[in-house]
Amino acid sequence: AQSVSQHNHHVILSEAASLELGCNYSYGGTVNLFWYVQYPGQHLQLLLKYFSGDPLVKGIKGFEAEFIKSKFSFNLRKPSVQWSDTAEYFCAVNAETGGFKTIFGAGTRLFVKA
């Protein structure tokens, strides 16, 4: 079945630590990839997206993600996290083979200690 997998459900880091959140998907063919973030008490919002072109995409607040087609992965990275990055992060995929519905992973709760 088509799915999106996030490897870490809970991550705790200290400020200035580096972050990498894993995301893998099972769709074939052309895919559109997203990371969304939900800060405490706020709506889900887009962090970054990949549609085509350079597989290394940069988003808001210093986040970036790399699309590796051969590994069906779209991992999220940030070199140095801040306390304000505490949030829940969702990987999402939208693909023609999936009927263009956007499917989300289970989410990763990140807590950054000040």
Next chain:
Amino acid sequence: GAGVSQSPSNKVTEKGKDVELRCDPISGHTALYWYRQSLGQGLEFLIYFQGNSAPDKSGLPSDRFSAERTGGSVSTLTIQRTQQEDSAVYLCASSPRSGANVLTFGAGSRLTVL
């Protein structure tokens, strides 16, 4: 409107009652999505509309769940004979069209079934 509006923001109901949740998408957005967010379950896809038609209803958990969209705008998600396991936050999102598009989310409707 300026954003995606959902109502009610909170609903407490007794087991066995019917509930209706409303979503008013961004004006001009033709694609509309419903998701369910439960603790530890991430975002579960329920249904999406392109215009007034629903190409994909595969995520509806049971025949107690139904949704409609009229005039290519407002959508209503109806849950009949609610059960305690229906308790969750129901999120609506819209985008200019289906496919490679960013979703704009509403604040959600938190449903509690006693």
